[in-house]
Amino acid sequence: MTKYKRHTYLIKTGLQLRYMGILTACMLTVAMSVGWIIYHTSWKQIINTPDLSIDKLYIIFENVNNQLLWWILGFILIIAVISIFVSHKIAGPVYRLEESTKLIASGDLTHRVHLRQGDELGDLQDAFNDMSESLSKMVYKDREIIERLAKTGDNLQKKVKDEKLTKESLEEITYELNSIIEELKLVTSGFKLIEDQNKNDEAKEENKENSSETTLEEKQEKEQQQ
Numbered sequence: 001m002t003k004y005k006r007h008t009y010l011i012k013t014g015l016q017l018r019y020m021g022i023l024t025a026c027m028l029t030v031a032m033s034v035g036w037i038i039y040h041t042s043w044k045q046i047i048n049t050p051d052l053s054i055d056k057l058y059i060i061f062e063n064v065n066n067q068l069l070w071w072i073l074g075f076i077l078i079i080a081v082i083s084i085f086v087s088h089k090i091a092g093p094v095y096r097l098e099e100s101t102k103l104i105a106s107g108d109l110t111h112r113v114h115l116r117q118g119d120e121l122g123d124l125q126d127a128f129n130d131m132s133e134s135l136s137k138m139v140y141k142d143r144e145i146i147e148r149l150a151k152t153g154d155n156l157q158k159k160v161k162d163e164k165l166t167k168e169s170l171e172e173i174t175y176e177l178n179s180i181i182e183e184l185k186l187v188t189s190g191f192k193l194i195e196d197q198n199k200n201d202e203a204k205e206e207n208k209e210n211s212s213e214t215t216l217e218e219k220q221e222k223e224q225q226q
Contacts, residue, residue, distance in 0.1 A: 015120055022086060030075050037071050038064060093121040097128060109136040138187055145183050152176050 010016055045060045093115050103111045109132055113125045156173050 012123075019086075026079055026082070030079070033075065034068065034071070037068055041067055089118065089120045092116070093119045093125070097121070097124065100128065104132060104135070109139060141187050142184070145180055145187065148176075149180050152180065 042064045049056055096113055100111055100113045112129045115125050159169055
């Protein structure tokens with residue numbers, strides 16, 4: 001399996017920078033809050049404590065650590081709640097797209113994705129709906145051609161049954177069948193299949209082998225001429 005290395009890391013610049021800003025803002029808020037707590041709680045107690053000794057410093061720092069622990073737990077809870085709401089703007093659309101993909105795979109080409117206002121991945125929603133619309137048109141066109149093919153077959157069967165199959169009617173039916181075949185080819189010509197890719201790869205390998213053999217024969221002929 002081929003491994004691909006990323007060379008461009010800012011693919012959706014606006015989306016990525018927005019969430020980078022949210023993460024950076026959360027980190028700065030926590031860092032500044034912790035610094036503020038340490039500075040004001042510890043220094044305030046140190047300044048207001050007469051006859052400062054090692055034992056009293058130990059008590060002060062222990063109180064500061066206890067307060068800081070509770071503050072950190074509070075920050076963790078707040079950030080966890082915020083992260084749930086922020087991540088839902090991506091997780092929600094991803095979930096909807098996953099469910100929509102299953103519906104499309106089951107054959108429901110009428111389904112469309114409609115994200116809520118404020119959700120991310122709006123471009124992906126539009127691309128997904130365009131894909132569904134394109135597939136719907138192809139299937140509709142395919143059904144039209146199948147109906148034409150069925151009518152042509154019925155017409156042929158009727159003429160054979162009534163013994164009215166003349167040379168002209170046979171040519172007309174043949175022309176109709178050929179036009180249907182060409183339309184079917186146009187409907188499916190835009191699809192790329194793994195089998196076609198494998199055949200192309202095999203053809204390329206054969207061409208390389210043939211070219212290498214031709215080159216080797218040319219070298220041998222030149223050596224013989226010399």
